[in-house]
Amino acid sequence: MNYQAIAFFDLDGTLLDQNSRITPEVADAMLALKENHVLPVIATGRTEIEILDIRQAAHIDSNIVMNGGYIRVDGEEIYSDLIExxxxxxxxxxxxxxxxxxxxxxxxxxxxxxxxxxxxxxxxxxxxxxxxxxxxxxxxxxxxxxxxxxxxxxxxxxxxxxxxxxxxxxxxxxxxxxKGVSKGAAIKILRETTGLSHLPTFGFGDGPNDKALLQACDTKIAMGNAGDELKEMADFVTKKNTEGGIIHALKHFQLI
The missing domain is CATH 3.30.1240.10 (Hypothetical Protein, Haloacid Dehalogenase-like Hydrolase; Chain: A; domain 2)
Structure with missing residues (x-):
């Protein structure tokens, strides 16, 4: 696909609701993103086997998992960093x-x-x-x-x-x-490996391990339920994950 932007989403407290699920509204938003030539990427501390149902529900085929230790884009493995x-x-x-x-x-x-x-x-x-x-x-x-x-x-x-x-x-x-492995480092690897370094990036997060994610993105978006440190570094603070924060931010930046 001829992508025009990339959006990176943390899961817990961000893309997921209070029951760790993808709501129908968020699923529809991810489809709309793809129709608008935006590549959605899950960026999480979890590993792939924990998020297969989430990926399917969200219509997302790309992920950074294990806090940057493994990357898959459009279904293809592009990076795996192992601990000795x-x-x-x-x-x-x-x-x-x-x-x-x-x-x-x-x-x-x-x-x-x-x-x-x-x-x-x-x-x-x-x-x-x-x-x-x-x-x-x-x-x-x-x-x-x-x-x-x-x-x-x-x-x-x-x-x-x-x-x-x-x-x-x-x-x-x-x-x-x-040391040095992070969601942010993985974003740089993903962009360079796929030849998408020229595209604008949008990062969504709420927790301590999302600081590197936001730092690596052009546009930094903190959830309304995020900690103060993340909110202070954000370009935009959206609503809470339980209050439609993802959709609110995507519409704000005219991504959907």
Whole structure:
């Protein structure tokens, strides 16, 4: 398709409603975007298997997942960044020593070290399935992203593991990626790899891991339910995700 712009959407608190679902109105808006030659791209901390139903409901075939660790455009994989096994093993031991749990992610699977109250809380929070237990599965399966499950110890992990970035996106968990991996970095990779660097970009987000997303886009849009830091850097603050914020912003910028 002859695209004329790209729109990047976070999921939870942004494209999704309070039940982590795509509303019919948002689905229609995504179809209208495509008819207007705008490429819609999901940009999320989740991985692909968690969002297949969401992508189908939203009529979207492109995604940046695992906070930038993996990119697919128009159904085709264009980028996959893997975490090295020695880095994972060191974090694995530290997580268990501190009474936390660890989840492992690639584009096709999620598994974890064990089921704790915080782990169950984290996946319940985003209405996602509890992953199976396979503590040492990282030794024979690729890993793009990790999830530290625990409400404490962020200062410890950031001090002891400078090779990682930690994003707390639920009260129970921290998305964990290699230093420098982010939604923003992935946007640059996507644009350069697809030859779409010349197109204007619009970024929509609400959470801490959306800061890099907005920074990488020409037009920065914060949801009405976003934190103050994101709102301050935004070009436009739309309504809350539960109040039609996506459609309101798309109409404001005449994208639909």
């Amino acid at each position: 096994k020695p880095q994972i093993e060191r974090l694995y031991h530290a997580v268990l020593d501190h009474g936390d749990q660890l989840s492992y992610y690639n584009e096709g699977a999620i598994w974890c070290t064990g089921h704790s109250e915080d782990l169950i809380g984290a996946y319940t929070f985003i209405h996602s399935k509890i992953p199976p237990i396979d503590p040492l599965g990282f030794q024979n399966k690729p890993v793009n992203m990790l999830l530290v499950l625990g409400r404490e110890n962020r200062d410890f992990y950031e001090a002891e593991f400078p090779e990682f970035d930690f994003y707390r996106n639920t009260p129970y968990s921290m998305d964990t990626v290699k």
